[in-house]
Amino acid sequence: MISGTGITKTYRRKGDHTGPQTVPALRGVDFTVPKGGAVSFIGESGCGKTTLGRIVAGLETYDSGDIVIGGVPMTPLRPRKREPYFRRIQLIHQDPYSALNPNRTIQQTLRAPLTLRARQTGRSGSWVDERAAELLALVGIDPGYVLPRYPHQLSGGMRQRVVIARALTVDPEMLVADESVSMIDVSMRLSILALLKDLRERLGVSLLFITHDIATARYIGDGSELYVLYRGQVVEQGPTETVITGPMHPYTQALLSAIPVLHGLERPGADRVVPTEALDERRPDTGCLFARRCPFSTQRCYDEHPELAHCLDPAHEHACFHPHRRQVIPLELHAGTPVHRGPADGGCGAAGTATGDATGAGSAGRVRTTA
Numbered sequence: 070m071i072s073g074t075g076i077t078k079t080y081r082r083k084g085d086h087t088g089p090q091t092v093p094a095l096r097g098v099d100f101t102v103p104k105g106g107a108v109s110f111i112g113e114s115g116c117g118k119t120t121l122g123r124i125v126a127g128l129e130t131y132d133s134g135d136i137v138i139g140g141v142p143m144t145p146l147r148p149r150k151r152e153p154y155f156r157r158i159q160l161i162h163q164d165p166y167s168a169l170n171p172n173r174t175i176q177q178t179l180r181a182p183l184t185l186r187a188r189q190t191g192r193s194g195s196w197v198d199e200r201a202a203e204l205l206a207l208v209g210i211d212p213g214y215v216l217p218r219y220p221h222q223l224s225g226g227m228r229q230r231v232v233i234a235r236a237l238t239v240d241p242e243m244l245v246a247d248e249s250v251s252m253i254d255v256s257m258r259l260s261i262l263a264l265l266k267d268l269r270e271r272l273g274v275s276l277l278f279i280t281h282d283i284a285t286a287r288y289i290g291d292g293s294e295l296y297v298l299y300r301g302q303v304v305e306q307g308p309t310e311t312v313i314t315g316p317m318h319p320y321t322q323a324l325l326s327a328i329p330v331l332h333g334l335e336r337p338g339a340d341r342v343v344p345t346e347a348l349d350e351r352r353p354d355t356g357c358l359f360a361r362r363c364p365f366s367t368q369r370c371y372d373e374h375p376e377l378a379h380c381l382d383p384a385h386e387h388a389c390f391h392p393h394r395r396q397v398i399p400l401e402l403h404a405g406t407p408v409h410r411g412p413a414d415g416g417c418g419a420a421g422t423a424t425g426d427a428t429g430a431g432s433a434g435r436v437r438t439t440a
């Protein structure tokens with residue numbers, strides 16, 4: 070199991086800026102990826118997804134918090150001592166072309182980490198080439214065709230499979246896939262996602278999926294957890310299907326309502342879609358970070374910071390003072406018929422730190438549903 074607690078990261082800005090000199094990329098993120106499990110992080114550009122993925126893969130430092138890998142806290146360890154732990158976590162880059170050395174054949178690319186692995190595990194030199202062929206077959210490509218070739222001689226989909234094969238050379242416990250299908254041809258995306266799902270099932274490797282695309286997160290689905298990141302903070306989390314079919318946070322609802330609806334159907338809640346505003350970074354981040362973009366915010370949202378809390382389902386948490394099921398989202402279209410996946414409007418209806426929408430701001434009259 071790999072977990073993170075209170076992970077924060079602030080970047081320093083280089084050069085002359087009129088605004089603040091620092092950019093908070095992550096503000097106290099907690100997450101858990103169970104052994105063999107899958108977790109997706111979703112959010113719009115700049116919300117901190119890539120930063121989190123790089124931290125989890127040991128490629129970026131964090132300011133505070135802790136990453137625990139297999140029960141071992143990383144923070145107290147010196148960087149060199151952390152290395153073997155982070156090696157168990159492999160990052161799959163979004164751009165398979167830049168991730169591969171253009172001057173090396175695929176055989177040379179795979180040989181380097183496999184030779185090291187052979188030394189570490191006391192295996193013979195012949196094992197290296199056998200394993201390279203085995204891994205390429207595992208990711209669904211013909212080793213005879215691919216091994217002697219250079220990256221530019223392969224399709225984008227093949228290159229991404231090679232990148233995945235290279236990640237597997239170290240027998241990782243977890244793969245971090247950062248927008249790993251966003252730069253390859255649309256026609257090949259599904260097969261790469263299917264491959265990652267298949268590897269999870271066959272090898273028991275955990276998956277941390279980073280995407281801005283809710284459909285991708287849903288495809289990875291099956292018993293996975295979804296974390297919705299907004300400006301470096303988790304604003305909603307829970308089982309993927311639960312969050313997607315019954316989002317409680319206005320930001321998650323806005324993300325979902327941005328999905329295009331086919332066949333002339335209206336977008337759910339299109340009249341309430343929260344516009345992307347140029348955030349005034351000089352304003353202090355008190356209260357809810359989403360308050361200024363939220364059509365349901367009240368004074369309390371500006372004054373107090375909402376913590377993650379649940380309503381009825383303890384597995385489904387949201388950081389909102391006015392959680393409410395506001396819309397039905399037609400995420401699946403079968404033969405032009407929208408499948409209503411979410412329940413109709415309903416308040417939180419539970420006690421606890423998260424309150425129901427007592428203001429009535431989220432009543433059905435204010436947000437259009439497709440029901």
Ligand SMILES: Nc1ncnc2c1ncn2[C@@H]1O[C@H](COP(=O)(O)OP(=O)(O)OP(=O)(O)O)[C@@H](O)[C@H]1O
Pocket residue numbers: 080081082092093094112113114115116117118119120121281
């Ligand atoms: N090396 C860096 N130096 C300064 N600021 C950075 C750096 N890397 C990221 N940031 C800033 O940190 C914030 C989070 O960036 P990050 O790339 O993690 O977001 P993201 O959600 O992955 O966005 P995208 O989907 O566009 O890649 C952004 O405001 C970004 O501008």
